[in-house]
Amino acid sequence: MENLDRIGPVLVMFLAAGLVLVLDLLPPRSNKRVLAEVGLVGVVLSALWTAALLIRETGGSPTDLAFAGTVIVDNFTLFFYFLFPAITGFVILGSLDYLDQMADRAAEYFALLLAITGGAMLLAASNDLILIFIALELQSVSQYVLAGFLRDSRSSEAGLKYLLLGATSVAVMLYGMALLYGLSGSTALPDIAAALRTASDGQKAAYLAAAGALAVGFGFKMAIVPFQMWAPDVYQGAPTPVTAYLSVGSKAAGFAITLRMFYGTLGADSIAGDWANMFALMAALSMTAGNVLALQQSNIKRLFGYSSIAQAGNFLVGVAAIASAGGRFTVSSSAVLFFILAYTFTNLGAFFAILAISNRIRSDRIADYAGMWKRAPLLALVLAFCLVSLTGLPPTAGFWAKLYVFNAALRADMVWLVVIGVINTLVSAYYYLGIVRSMFFTDPRVESPVQPTVSLSLSMAVATLGVLAIGLLPGPLLNVAERAATVFAR
Amino acid sequence: MQIHSTEQVVFYLLAVVAVAAALGVVFAQDIIHSALFLVVTLILTAGVYVLLSAEFLSLVQVLVYGGGVSILVMFAVMITRVRDARGPLDGAQKPIAIVAGLAIVTVLVLMISRTEWQQAIPAVNRPDESPVRVQRVITQTDKGQLMSDTDAIGHDLFTTFAVPFEVASLVLLVALVGAIYLARGEEDEVT
Numbered sequence: 001m002e003n004l005d006r007i008g009p010v011l012v013m014f015l016a017a018g019l020v021l022v023l024d025l026l027p028p029r030s031n032k033r034v035l036a037e038v039g040l041v042g043v044v045l046s047a048l049w050t051a052a053l054l055i056r057e058t059g060g061s062p063t064d065l066a067f068a069g070t071v072i073v074d075n076f077t078l079f080f081y082f083l084f085p086a087i088t089g090f091v092i093l094g095s096l097d098y099l100d101q102m103a104d105r106a107a108e109y110f111a112l113l114l115a116i117t118g119g120a121m122l123l124a125a126s127n128d129l130i131l132i133f134i135a136l137e138l139q140s141v142s143q144y145v146l147a148g149f150l151r152d153s154r155s156s157e158a159g160l161k162y163l164l165l166g167a168t169s170v171a172v173m174l175y176g177m178a179l180l181y182g183l184s185g186s187t188a189l190p191d192i193a194a195a196l197r198t199a200s201d202g203q204k205a206a207y208l209a210a211a212g213a214l215a216v217g218f219g220f221k222m223a224i225v226p227f228q229m230w231a232p233d234v235y236q237g238a239p240t241p242v243t244a245y246l247s248v249g250s251k252a253a254g255f256a257i258t259l260r261m262f263y264g265t266l267g268a269d270s271i272a273g274d275w276a277n278m279f280a281l282m283a284a285l286s287m288t289a290g291n292v293l294a295l296q297q298s299n300i301k302r303l304f305g306y307s308s309i310a311q312a313g314n315f316l317v318g319v320a321a322i323a324s325a326g327g328r329f330t331v332s333s334s335a336v337l338f339f340i341l342a343y344t345f346t347n348l349g350a351f352f353a354i355l356a357i358s359n360r361i362r363s364d365r366i367a368d369y370a371g372m373w374k375r376a377p378l379l380a381l382v383l384a385f386c387l388v389s390l391t392g393l394p395p396t397a398g399f400w401a402k403l404y405v406f407n408a409a410l411r412a413d414m415v416w417l418v419v420i421g422v423i424n425t426l427v428s429a430y431y432y433l434g435i436v437r438s439m440f441f442t443d444p445r446v447e448s449p450v451q452p453t454v455s456l457s458l459s460m461a462v463a464t465l466g467v468l469a470i471g472l473l474p475g476p477l478l479n480v481a482e483r484a485a486t487v488f489a490r
Numbered sequence: 491m492q493i494h495s496t497e498q499v500v501f502y503l504l505a506v507v508a509v510a511a512a513l514g515v516v517f518a519q520d521i522i523h524s525a526l527f528l529v530v531t532l533i534l535t536a537g538v539y540v541l542l543s544a545e546f547l548s549l550v551q552v553l554v555y556g557g558g559v560s561i562l563v564m565f566a567v568m569i570t571r572v573r574d575a576r577g578p579l580d581g582a583q584k585p586i587a588i589v590a591g592l593a594i595v596t597v598l599v600l601m602i603s604r605t606e607w608q609q610a611i612p613a614v615n616r617p618d619e620s621p622v623r624v625q626r627v628i629t630q631t632d633k634g635q636l637m638s639d640t641d642a643i644g645h646d647l648f649t650t651f652a653v654p655f656e657v658a659s660l661v662l663l664v665a666l667v668g669a670i671y672l673a674r675g676e677e678d679e680v681t
Contacts, residue, residue, distance in 0.1 A: 067653045112664060131653055134654040144668070145668030205604065
């Protein structure tokens with residue numbers, strides 16, 4: 001029972017997914033809102049269970065293992081136990097508006113969404129290569145289906161591309177896992193870490209090759225250059241709420257496992273510097289390529305695809321910024337976690353505004369956002385605020401996030417990376433604020449007002465308040481991030 | 491290269507043919523031939539598993555890959571490319587792919603040959619100078635009994651790896667739901 005207690009929040013999500021599928025078979029079949037409500041109840045229960053773990057202090061210590069050491073429930077895990085259900089809760093609220101368009105497919109939609117969430121939480125809690133692989137696959141398979149969920153040509157293309165590229169990257173990742181097993185003789189992460197600490201020089205190259213192969217698989221999830229090819233097409237083709245989830249949840253899951261794997265397991269001094277340089281290079285590439293390509297986009301979902309690549313580059317700056325001495329992972333991992341939090345609120349807020357607008361005007365073209373200030377003042381304000389936060393200007397969450405990440409990079413003596421980051425911030429300001437300018441300072445082609453639904457307004461309000469609150473008072477959440485990051489202190 | 495045992499002879503036979511068949515997969519001009527070469531590679535890999543005393547893995551390899559997957563590949567080819575199945579399979583990226591492939595092979599060969607690999611599982615009866623590290627995989631239970639590898643896998647699946655094992659069934663469920671959903675067609679076709 002103690003074992004089950006540790007993964008209780010995950011089990012709740014899985015149960016909710018199953019319940020949604022079963023409920024769909026029972027009469028009355030007309031009311032699909034019930035399914036969303038089951039999902040929301042699951043999210044709340046899961047969060048409550050996590051809170052209970054936290055209060056009882058059963059989870060939270062770095063040695064709190066379950067299931068023969070395959071599952072670890074430390075502060076880092078608990079951080080993501082809270083984050084992933086929260087994201088899903090938001091996405092479910094945002095999907096209610098979409099429900100009309102997918103009449104009899106709601107059950108599959110919500111069940112897959114809940115299964116992804118459970119998989120992501122399990123990924124954050126995994127302490128064994130085999131569990132990492134299975135949790136990653138659970139997410140991926142569901143996401144392939146959700147990307148192709150609309151079954152029109154664009155959505156199917158998105159699903160297929162995602163599947164093919166995803167399968168390839170996972171194959172490379174498995175090769176890396178096989179190398180790690182061959183080197184250490186164990187699939188358990190602590191064993192691998194121990195084997196790496198005592199590894200001879202002759203094994204260093206193989207450990208680095210394994211790290212590179214793992215970075216391919218995780219990099220695909222994070223959508224970083226050069227594993228980003230799928231992002232724009234999938235973001236454009238997938239249903240908008242799914243895009244919102246992919247841009248936030250899938251990315252956060254990728255970074256969770258990257259931190260666990262590289263900081264927690266492959267963090268020995270002998271190779272840490274080398275993979276940090278690899279990540280620094282990928283960060284520079286991601287930021288630059290993402291921002292430059294975003295400049296030319298005319299479809300807002302596609303633009304967010306490229307923007308999310310650039311943002312992942314910002315996260316990666318944090319991952320690469322390991323300090324040269326003393327507590328080398330604590331500053332950088334807390335910066336990354338804080339960035340994930342800030343980005344979650346910001347991007348979800350932006351996507352809800354986009355969802356509300358594009359559902360009404362039936363278009364994803366940026367040109368159609370012209371004069372939105374006159375048609376939907378509140379929506380335009382929310383979107384503008386979130387775009388400002390994505391750019392990284394005060395008084396928003398994005399500002400602090402960038403500040404902390406760049407600060408971590410400076411402490412790690414990666415000045416060149418910070419310079420590239422700052423230049424990229426300027427580039428991104430051009431297209432982020434370009435949308436704001438078009439919404440506020442041009443005349444609309446059509447005058448008809450745009451009204452969001454209640455559920456969307458609610459989730460938008462929470463997300464925007466979150467961005468503002470973090471922007472004005474970053475302290476408490478930074479504390480949370482720092483507490484979660486203590487796991488990597490050595 | 492010195493040959494020390496029959497196991498090595500068998501290994502090199504299997505390995506050479508398997509690699510040749512793998513090259514056949516890539517270079518065959520006909521997709522059906524590629525698929526057949528793939529079956530050869532997969533089944534010979536099962537032979538290598540036998541040499542490594544991983545009987546269970548070898549059996550699974552034959553059943554799943556030699557049987558299931560290859561038939562699936564054949565069906566996919568049959569259903570999707572009925573008319574143009576005999577077309578050339580090369581794309582415009584061929585030169586790049588060759589360079590990239592050779593680069594990766596070089597790096598991997600160098601890395602694998604220079605690394606001191608750890609002996610993962612306690613091995614009994616292994617010839618000392620064998621390049622093929624033939625292992626007799628015998629794991630001990632807590633009570634000190636000896637288990638074959640099939641027993642050991644079963645034991646581990648339901649103890650250490652209980653969570654991944656159970657979650658694997660969820661992956662299957664999700665895949666099933668997704669496959670049915672995507673293959674179902676439009677609403678009006680369903681009553």
